[in-house]
Amino acid sequence: MKWGLIGASTIASEHMIGAIRAQSGHTVEAVLSSNAERGQAFAARNAILHVFTDLEALLAQPGIDAVYISTTNEKHFPQAMAAIAAGKHVLCEKPLALRVEDAAAMIEAAREAGVVFATNHHLRCSGAHLAIRRLIAEGRIGRILSMRVFHAVSLPEHLRGWRIDDAAAGGGVIADITVHDADTVRFHLGEDPKTVVAQAVSSGLGQGVEDSVMSVWTMPSGVMVQSHESFTHPFAGSGIEVHGTKGSVFARNVMTQNPSGIITLTDKDGTLQLNYERHELYGYGLQAFNSAVTGHGAPAADGVDGLKSLAVALAVARSAREGRAVDVDYKGY
Numbered sequence: 001m002k003w004g005l006i007g008a009s010t011i012a013s014e015h016m017i018g019a020i021r022a023q024s025g026h027t028v029e030a031v032l033s034s035n036a037e038r039g040q041a042f043a044a045r046n047a048i049l050h051v052f053t054d055l056e057a058l059l060a061q062p063g064i065d066a067v068y069i070s071t072t073n074e075k076h077f078p079q080a081m082a083a084i085a086a087g088k089h090v091l092c093e094k095p096l097a098l099r100v101e102d103a104a105a106m107i108e109a110a111r112e113a114g115v116v117f118a119t120n121h122h123l124r125c126s127g128a129h130l131a132i133r134r135l136i137a138e139g140r141i142g143r144i145l146s147m148r149v150f151h152a153v154s155l156p157e158h159l160r161g162w163r164i165d166d167a168a169a170g171g172g173v174i175a176d177i178t179v180h181d182a183d184t185v186r187f188h189l190g191e192d193p194k195t196v197v198a199q200a201v202s203s204g205l206g207q208g209v210e211d212s213v214m215s216v217w218t219m220p221s222g223v224m225v226q227s228h229e230s231f232t233h234p235f236a237g238s239g240i241e242v243h244g245t246k247g248s249v250f251a252r253n254v255m256t257q258n259p260s261g262i263i264t265l266t267d268k269d270g271t272l273q274l275n276y277e278r279h280e281l282y283g284y285g286l287q288a289f290n291s292a293v294t295g296h297g298a299p300a301a302d303g304v305d306g307l308k309s310l311a312v313a314l315a316v317a318r319s320a321r322e323g324r325a326v327d328v329d330y331k332g333y
């Protein structure tokens with residue numbers, strides 16, 4: 001499969017180009033940048049032959065089967081719609097769009113065009129999360145009572161651009177990290193948050209956008225979820241805890257891009273550390289995407305998953321803004 005990259009981004013160069021090239025028979029043919037000089041430099045650094053500044057020209061490049069969209073968040077919607085209209089399979093970064101209606105339009109357009117449309121939610125591809133999900137499914141922790149997600153990191157210096165000062169580009173920690181946590185919670189619990197209550201602040205890093213948020217989500221089953229995302233915490237580490245009637249799972253440093261972290265299960269017999277498969281996350285997601293393109297199975301996170309994580313994030317943002325509980329609006333999905 002031949003790929004076109006829409007966006008000369010950090011995530012593409014740090015993770016996705018390598019992950020695409022690690023798939024047998026997959027090549028990166030072209031990259032789109034809004035800036036010719038940046039595009040050329042990116043292409044040279046990453047050994048990509050073709051560089052475009054015009055999306056239609058990239059989409060018209062012969063032989064491109066799929067695109068990976070990793071531009072700033074406000075561009076995902078129009079770029080995905082154009083790629084779908086050109087008959088390309090689309091792997092799109094989160095958040096899929098800035099509005100749930102736009103994510104819905106992307107899903108419907110892909111459905112009508114018969115192309116695969118997926119969201120790059122990497123955490124559900126992690127061996128750690130797959131292992132936690134298995135524990136839950138096997139009933140090892142009993143009936144789930146609550147879940148705690150802590151994903152407060154220190155935003156690396158080289159990412160302190162639009163994320164911390166550009167609301168129009170979809171900046172802020174909610175669009176950046178809460179979407180991932182929403183997807184991870186949905187992945188583990190198999191249900192969608194119903195109502196959220198949140199508070200957000202700009203605690204020094206964010207300028208005009210929030211850099212820290214805490215929220216509580218009510219699930220249809222009655223499970224309570226507590227979630228914390230931040231750009232300003234150098235030493236907090238990340239993790240997830242799942243507490244049930246028969247046991248508790250404590251997973252440290254598992255909300256990451258790498259196959260790292262330690263998972264323990266505590267129950268009446270004591271505490272046990274779990275072994276799990278530590279594969280590369282983005283490659284695992286690409287394998288599922290590639291299988292879906294060839295008609296086998298579904299992407300790890302499809303368009304509806306991306307719509308739902310966006311809907312939760314927007315409800316969290318609204319709750320923080322308006323100081324009240326907000327029902328998540330999935331627009332019928």
Ligand code: NDP
Pocket residue numbers: 006007008009010011012032033034035038039070071072073093094095120121122159161175176257
């Ligand atoms: P970057 O800031 O690295 O890139 C985003 C865009 O910014 C690029 O498309 C590029 O535009 C522009 N850009 C890059 N460098 C510069 C520069 N020096 N000056 C001005 N503009 C520049 O973003 P990320 O790679 O961190 O994130 C991109 C997308 O991927 C986001 O939607 C984010 O949410 C998502 N993401 C997802 C992750 C995941 O694990 N699923 C992890 C990290 C990010 P142009 O293309 O026009 O050159």
